[in-house]
Amino acid sequence: MAETDGELAARLAAAAGDILLNLRQAGAFEGKALGQAGDEAANAMLCREIRAARPGDGLLSEEESDNVARLDQSRVWIVDPLDGTREYGEGRSDWAVHVALAVDGVAAVGAVALPGLGLTLTSDAPIPLAPANAPPRMLVSRTRPAAEAVFVAERLGAELLAMGSAGAKAMAVVRGEADIYLHTGGQYEWDNCAPAAVAIAAGLHVSRADGSPLRYNNPDTYLPDLLICRKELASDALRYAGEFVANP
Template identity: 70%
Template sequence: MTDAELAAHLAETAGRILIEVRNAGIFSDKALGKAGDQTANQFLVHAIREARPNDGLLSEEMKDDGARLAKSRVWIVDPVDGTREYGEKRADWAVHVGLAIDGEPVIGAVALPDAGLVLRSDHPAPVPPSPTPLRMLVSRTRPAKEALAVAERLGADLVPMGSAGAKAMAVVRGDADIYLHSGGQFEWDSMAPVAVALAHGLHCSRIDGSPLIYNQQEVYLPDLLICPKPLATEILTIIAGLDTAT
């Protein structure tokens, strides 16, 4: 099984497990999120260590002992991206399984279990052209001020959505055009989605235009931009202007 096949298989299987945990009907919303995180993390950690014992591993739900820093190949996973949405039995949550090689987001799989989909870096498809007006994804609970300002400048419609993975895959699928986040994230929030988006020909960067680099000692990676390449320069220029204005 190739790395990409493994990533997709694990993301899909973890998604099915999470659906079963939710359908058991024995957890309150808050307890459901915790149970889902723990159950999916246990599966993913054991499966990756069994399948790729020589690789490093970073998971949101696992204590990081720093051993991954000495590895070229590091799996970065988020067992439930959008724990709140999962706990509330919404559909806008995801499972992230990705492989960074020498810091680059090379392989990724993002499962959207309620949609029965797994978006993969090894199965790229054309991204539909952007309509007018553009559609910008924002957090449904705490929209970033930069995203709101850029949307106003572009005349873009706002599309509230839950998890980072769900937002990124909405751009990949052509359901939205821009995902700009500046409210704080960690490596597991973006690594697998960025690998998938890059494979589909989208622009992915920090909001200052610098590359997204993974398997760092400090796993806080607070911002990102995912959009079609023709839009990237204009968006980055607007963001730079916002910085100047402040």
């Protein structure tokens, strides 16, 4: 039986995670050199396997030169071989592998591997949402918390929870560890396509910070902002984010 897109995404994300874990455990590299070696090894496998399994689809990877032919294709795989290079190099667990398929600009299929936790979350098999935290927990960058996110957290009465990579933060909301992830510091399509697909399948609110939908396979791959949160928090989060923009 042919492998579905979701099965392919999950298998490859998990396999890339294994490559990264094995490389780190081997001890031949440290710090930034480890991150670079991990990016290269995981990317080589992901791109090779996607091209072999889906030769008619487009491909966009953080670690590959962009092929603009993807713009004429309906189905485009969008991958980040190592999201959270700093955390990976530091031996932390809050890093991820992203494998997604965008169809006509929509994040249709996604798998996010969290190798440090031994988990792979997918859009094909969403996990049930856990009960909301009280007070709500809001994720921010562990190195540079955005002023807008801090502002929204204060208005919501939310506790701040610092974490590493974008994928780890998004999956923390999916897993119920947190309730809201607002990012306004700038991302690219590979940073959030797979997390968005998994979060949508789990029943969460997913949008730009102004409430507009996320669109993929654009000529310019920069996506400056993102909101992933429980649906009951979305209206207030968007309103407060708008207040911050209007009165920074």
